[in-house]
Amino acid sequence: MxxxxxxxxxxxxxxxxxxxxxxxxxxxxxxxxxxxxxxxxxxxxxxxxxxxxxxxxxxxxxxxxxxxxxxxxxxxxxxxxxxxxxxxxxxxxxxxxxxxxxxxxxxxxxxxxxxxxxxxxxxxxxxxxxxxxxxxxxxxxxxxxxxxxxxxxxxxxxxxxxxxxxxxxxxxxxxxxxxxxxxxxxxxxxxxxxxxxxxxxxxxxxxxxMAYLSSEYFATDKVPARTGNDHPLVYPYGLFTCSDGQIAVANSHDQILTRFLETLDLGWIMTDPRYDTNPKRMAAREELRDLIDSRMAGKTRDHWLSVLNAAGVPCGIVQNLQQVFSDxxxxxxxxxxxxxxxxxxxxxxxxxxxxxxxxxxxxxxxxxxxxxxxxxxxxxxxxxxxxxxxxxxxxxxxxx
Amino acid sequence: MxxxxxxxxxxxxxxxxxxxxxxxxxxxxxxxxxxxxxxxxxxxxxxxxxxxxxxxxxxxxxxxxxxxxxxxxxxxxxxxxxxxxxxxxxxxxxxxxxxxxxxxxxxxxxxxxxxxxxxxxxxxxxxxxxxxxxxxxxxxxxxxxxxxxxxxxxxxxxxxxxxxxxxxxxxxxxxxxxxxxxxxxxxxxxxxxxxxxxxxxxxxxxxxxMAYLSSEYFATDKVPARTGNDHPLVYPYGLFTCSDGQIAVANSHDQILTRFLETLDLGWIMTDPRYDTNPKRMAAREELRDLIDSRMAGKTRDHWLSVLNAAGVPCGIVQNLQQVFSDxxxxxxxxxxxxxxxxxxxxxxxxxxxxxxxxxxxxxxxxxxxxxxxxxxxxxxxxxxxxxxxxxxxxxxxxx
Known part of the structure; x- marks a missing residue:
């Protein structure tokens, strides 16, 4: 043996x-x-x-x-x-x-x-x-x-x-x-x-x-605000609503965001003068969320996870423990x-x-x-x- | 050297x-x-x-x-x-x-x-x-x-x-x-x-x-509910309001809870027939929170932290980073x-x-x-x- x-x-x-x-x-x-x-x-x-x-x-x-x-x-x-x-x-x-x-x-x-x-x-x-x-x-x-x-x-x-x-x-x-x-x-x-x-x-x-939350505090003396599931510095980012529920999407920089929007046939957003910089997109959160959710709503979570992951966009379901343990x-x-x-x-x-x-x-x-x-x-x-x-x-x- | x-x-x-x-x-x-x-x-x-x-x-x-x-x-x-x-x-x-x-x-x-x-x-x-x-x-x-x-x-x-x-x-x-x-x-x-x-x-x-959240799921097949800052199984527990802000209190079992309530001159709660079991206290959350907050409101956070810690009750301030880094x-x-x-x-x-x-x-x-x-x-x-x-x-x- x-x-x-x-x-x-x-x-x-x-x-x-x-x-x-x-x-x-x-x-x-x-x-x-x-x-x-x-x-x-x-x-x-x-x-x-x-x-x-x-x-x-x-x-x-x-x-x-x-x-x-x-x-x-x-x-x-x-x-x-x-x-x-x-x-x-x-x-x-x-x-x-x-x-x-x-x-x-x-x-x-x-x-x-x-x-x-x-x-x-x-x-x-x-x-x-x-x-x-x-x-x-x-x-x-x-x-x-x-x-x-x-x-x-x-x-x-x-x-x-x-x-x-x-x-x-x-x-x-x-x-x-x-x-x-x-x-x-x-x-x-x-x-x-x-x-x-x-x-x-x-x-x-x-x-x-505390990672960059602490380094930003040390550099600026400003207490970071709570931002829920949104990213404090980038938009669009967060939870979006498909036909059968939400998915989380992390468009952490412009290159990924471009892939995300192109996958949704919203690639024009990146060059539209109303939305062509991150500060403009941050200011237009509500409009952009509506635009994105209106596309997302047409298909299931599984559809979007499949095409977005294939496009190199980090995304996933907010899984509950039943979903985690059957994943x-x-x-x-x-x-x-x-x-x-x-x-x-x-x-x-x-x-x-x-x-x-x-x-x-x-x-x-x-x-x-x-x-x-x-x-x-x-x-x-x-x-x-x-x-x-x-x-x-x-x-x-x-x-x- | x-x-x-x-x-x-x-x-x-x-x-x-x-x-x-x-x-x-x-x-x-x-x-x-x-x-x-x-x-x-x-x-x-x-x-x-x-x-x-x-x-x-x-x-x-x-x-x-x-x-x-x-x-x-x-x-x-x-x-x-x-x-x-x-x-x-x-x-x-x-x-x-x-x-x-x-x-x-x-x-x-x-x-x-x-x-x-x-x-x-x-x-x-x-x-x-x-x-x-x-x-x-x-x-x-x-x-x-x-x-x-x-x-x-x-x-x-x-x-x-x-x-x-x-x-x-x-x-x-x-x-x-x-x-x-x-x-x-x-x-x-x-x-x-x-x-x-x-x-x-x-x-x-x-x-x-995932600790006991996973072991409870494995044992019961029930997906745990979100409970915010409250404990899923114990009350009173969570955030309470003093004269100058909130403190967190973790009355994790009856012995600590007794010390907590006695420090607030609310020791009678543990033997009152309306509140003398944890299930009764869970059902009477609102009443108990009001009772506790009404006592807490009379003194500052520092007061309560001092007397509660001395009584062996785990408690603390929800500190922001400015408070953490000057603690x-x-x-x-x-x-x-x-x-x-x-x-x-x-x-x-x-x-x-x-x-x-x-x-x-x-x-x-x-x-x-x-x-x-x-x-x-x-x-x-x-x-x-x-x-x-x-x-x-x-x-x-x-x-x-």
């Missing part, structure tokens, strides 16, 4: 103290890439195990963030539990946590202690605002990070409310950045022999995505896969956005049952059967 | 064929972490050099995506230019490109050629839809990726339009994922000695962030820094979201002048002065 292909992080040992969203997303990315992720859970488990709609008693929300991990139930608030954790950390490459700043110290795992225990350990923290500064003690939450970072402030209709994104993107982006930082630290360790601390704050992660491209890209639960059903989960052709991401391990890896992990760490039984007996660890 | 601290990726050589947004963001992250990024530009340069508001003739938009790179102007469409590129690739660790799928092949850099040239080379591609599947030839653009991925469809008011995010997040997220995949491949290469292809599509990147926490986290241009002014740019305490991210190199690293990079690659002069003479490379 051929050796199974293992991910590029095969052999990297991650001790994962995180729960809920940001941290588990980070460690799932590491697990998808082949790392050995040991999810330390309190006796009641990561609260997400009980959240979302259950399928045969199993949370799809939990499955979506926790494939490729082994679960160990460990009481971190007892001395015996702390001793077990220290033993796991002595032999690990990475510790990831998403407590509030200062909690690791309270668990007896301050920087000096960890360095003495394992100087090669990379200690990664995901939090709301960062571990220094005036807001260090504030509780964090995705909605608040979206508000405080400026992200909500630039989204939404000009006359409407600032608008959050529905997905918890500040958690998720912090998780991806943390994975990036951890891997950089692993590479750096080859030269120094030393681990280091990696920290990503949810607010900082979103601030880092042939999403299927071709395997963006929906199945992850089995340990001793449970296989549930649909999102696929891997990082495609590697040599050692691809894969479901190397199932979604773990609460504590389902306890005996295995403790045995690997050198505990014998009697010691494990004693730890179960006194409540330090859970049973498998 | 002490040796300067170098980033964890010091010594990693990246040949960067990318332009505009997604690819340059990826390679900037690698450069921030210490990689040696060689930005190959066409004679006219990355188009972003001419975009956005100029400060002393320098684009802040370009500065925001291109610190920590050296620029080499190279005509990739000439045989001599291709030969120079192959020489640079022979000695590199990573090639990054964000052309449409197939362009690398047209440049004579198909997979087999690259493998023969340098089997250790990691070849990373960022594109719109991926390099396989029915949409492979479609032009991509951030707005379209936001539409096709389902991201827009879940954002916005229930009765309003699906709403894009103003920042080009599909580009940016693909860039971060590509950096993550590249670093994983670097780590994997230590075991195999072989490079591999890394690919991230903008649509896939956004799909991967003391953002300053403490150094999320605005200066990056000098090579032979030009220092411009404000966004700081580093990945904080490392041992070998931190830094501005290791300035924002490059077009072609400003040509002689240096070619000399390092073994070209002598006469050869460089001849390449300048025939237009293969630009002058410094």
């Amino acid at each position: 051929a050796e199974p292909v293992k991910g590029p992080l095969d052999g990297l040992r991650v001790i994962d103290l995180t729960r809920v969203l940001s941290g588990p997303f980070c460690t799932m990315i590491l697990g998808d890439l082949g790392a050995d992720v040991i999810k330390i859970e309190p006796p009641k488990g990561d609260p997400v195990r009980g959240q979302g709609t259950m399928t045969d008693g199993h949370s799809g929300y939990f499955a979506g963030f926790n494939r490729n991990k082994r679960s160990v139930v460990l009481d971190l608030y007892s001395d015996a539990g702390k001793a077990v954790l220290r033993r796991l950390l002595a032999d690990a490459d990475v510790l990831v946590e998403n407590f509030r700043p200062g909690t690791l110290d309270k668990l007896g795992l301050d920087e000096t202690t960890l360095k003495d225990l394992n100087p090669r350990l990379i200690v990664a923290s995901v939090n709301g605002y960062g571990s220094t500064g005036p807001y260090v003690d504030r509780p964090a939450f995705d909605f608040i990070a979206q508000a405080m970072s400026g992200f909500m402030g630039v989204n939404g209709e000009p006359e409407g409310q600032p608008m959050r994104a529905a997905p918890p993107i500040s958690d998720l982006i912090a998780g991806i950045y943390a994975a990036t930082g951890i891997l950089a630290a692993v590479i750096g360790r080859q030269k120094t022999g030393q681990g280091q601390a990696v920290e990503v704050a949810m607010v900082n992660g979103l601030v880092s995505l 042939p491209q999403i299927a071709a890209q395997q963006m929906v896969i199945e992850a089995p639960w340990q001793d449970g059903p296989a549930l649909k989960v999102l696929g891997f956005p990082i495609k590697l052709n040599g050692t691809p991401c894969a479901v190397h391990r199932p979604v773990p049952r609460l504590g389902g890896g306890t005996t295995e992990v403790l045995t690997e760490a050198g505990f014998d059967q009697d010691q494990i039984a004693a730890l179960v007996q006194d409540g330090t660890i859970g049973t498998d | 002490a040796e300067p601290v170098k980033g964890p990726l010091d010594g990693l050589r990246v040949i960067d064929l990318t332009r505009v947004l997604s690819g340059p963001f990826c390679t900037m992250i690698l450069g921030d972490l210490g990689a040696d990024v060689i930005k190959i530009e066409p004679p006219k340069g990355d188009p972003v050099r001419g975009q956005g508001t100029m400060t002393d003739g320098h684009s802040g938009y370009f500065a925001g995506f291109n610190r920590n790179k050296r620029s080499v102007v190279l005509d990739l469409y000439s045989d001599a230019g291709k030969a120079v590129l192959r020489r640079l690739l022979a000695d590199a660790d990573v090639l990054v490109e964000n052309f449409r799928p197939g362009t690398l092949d047209k440049l004579g850099l198909d997979e087999t050629t690259l493998k023969d040239l340098n089997p250790r080379l990691i070849v990373a591609s960022v594109n719109g839809y991926g390099s396989t599947g029915p949409y492979v030839d479609r032009p991509a653009f951030d707005f379209i990726a936001q539409a096709m991925s389902g991201f827009m469809g879940v954002n916005g008011e229930p009765e309003g339009q699906p709403m894009r995010a103003a920042p080009p997040i599909s580009d940016l997220i693909a860039g971060i994922y590509a950096a993550t995949g590249i670093l994983a491949a670097v780590i994997g290469r230590q075991k195999t000695g072989q490079g591999q292809a890394v690919e991230v599509a903008m649509v896939n990147g956004l799909v991967s962030l 003391p926490q953002i300053a403490a986290q150094q999320m605005v820094i200066e990056a000098p241009w090579q032979d030009g002014p220092a411009l404000k740019v966004l700081g580093f979201p990945i904080k490392l305490n041992g070998t931190p991210c830094a501005v290791h190199r300035p924002v490059p002048r077009l072609g400003g690293g040509t002689t240096e990079v070619l000399t390092e690659a073994g070209f002598d002065q006469d050869q460089i002069a001849a390449l300048v003479q025939d237009g293969t490379i630009g002058t410094d």
Whole structure:
């Protein structure tokens, strides 16, 4: 039998103290890439195990963030539990946590202690605002990070409310950045022999995505206006109405706009003295929208997507999740896969956005049952059967 | 003089064929972490050099995506230019490109050629839809990726339009994922000695962030409704109005909600038979909003932020960019820094979201002048002065 292909992080040992969203997303990315992720859970488990709609008693929300991990139930608030954790950390490459700043110290795992225990350990923290500064003690939450970072402030209709994104993107982006930082630290360790601390704050992660909105602010001191789905500087651009619904069209510059209008038999617009510059077109939005929609209305979305894409005009449907998950491209890209639960059903989960052709991401391990890896992990760490039984007996660890 | 601290990726050589947004963001992250990024530009340069508001003739938009790179102007469409590129690739660790799928092949850099040239080379591609599947030839653009991925469809008011995010997040997220995949491949290469292809599509990147919205869809087959700034399952939650403006409050579960209401002297709501369950509170949104806003209206945002944060209730202001960039926490986290241009002014740019305490991210190199690293990079690659002069003479490379 051929050796199974293992991910590029095969052999990297991650001790994962995180729960809920940001941290588990980070460690799932590491697990998808082949790392050995040991999810330390309190006796009641990561609260997400009980959240979302259950399928045969199993949370799809939990499955979506926790494939490729082994679960160990460990009481971190007892001395015996702390001793077990220290033993796991002595032999690990990475510790990831998403407590509030200062909690690791309270668990007896301050920087000096960890360095003495394992100087090669990379200690990664995901939090709301960062571990220094005036807001260090504030509780964090995705909605608040979206508000405080400026992200909500630039989204939404000009006359409407600032608008959050529905997905918890500040958690998720912090998780991806943390994975990036951890891997950089692993590479750096080859030269120094030393681990280091990696920290990503949810607010900082979103601030880092402000792109040209921030550079324009720095250059002009002007706060950017909300522009809804329209482009702040270019028209026509946005949503247009076909016979059976809307499509999004991104005429990002004149060359593409010319192709767009010619495809609609409206090529004359580009040379008409009323519309032959972008400022004139911006000023004549309503007239142009009517002209374009009147052409669009004669055919279906599928028609326009086909001819416009063929003409090199970026366009697409505003898909709802039913459409996304039945889209042939999403299927071709395997963006929906199945992850089995340990001793449970296989549930649909999102696929891997990082495609590697040599050692691809894969479901190397199932979604773990609460504590389902306890005996295995403790045995690997050198505990014998009697010691494990004693730890179960006194409540330090859970049973498998 | 002490040796300067170098980033964890010091010594990693990246040949960067990318332009505009997604690819340059990826390679900037690698450069921030210490990689040696060689930005190959066409004679006219990355188009972003001419975009956005100029400060002393320098684009802040370009500065925001291109610190920590050296620029080499190279005509990739000439045989001599291709030969120079192959020489640079022979000695590199990573090639990054964000052309449409197939362009690398047209440049004579198909997979087999690259493998023969340098089997250790990691070849990373960022594109719109991926390099396989029915949409492979479609032009991509951030707005379209936001539409096709389902991201827009879940954002916005229930009765309003699906709403894009103003920042080009599909580009940016693909860039971060590509950096993550590249670093994983670097780590994997230590075991195999072989490079591999890394690919991230903008649509896939956004799909991967659908989190519990996707797991609920998979479990129920119900398309999630847009809920604006309100939480789909919990009330009170969202924006509330103080004497001088709104604040965002995330009462994500009953324990936090109790603290919130008690801070407002509305603790009785939790035990009032009209409001003592979440379903009842969801049904009584209008009454509860009026009750809460009537208390909020008596004090300023600063007052409520202070007392609510102290009570452990996640809350914050919906900040605009002026507020973000004068926020003391953002300053403490150094999320605005200066990056000098090579032979030009220092411009404000966004700081580093990945904080490392041992070998931190830094501005290791300035924002490059077009072609400003040509002689240096070619000399390092073994070209002598006469050869460089001849390449300048025939237009293969630009002058410094």
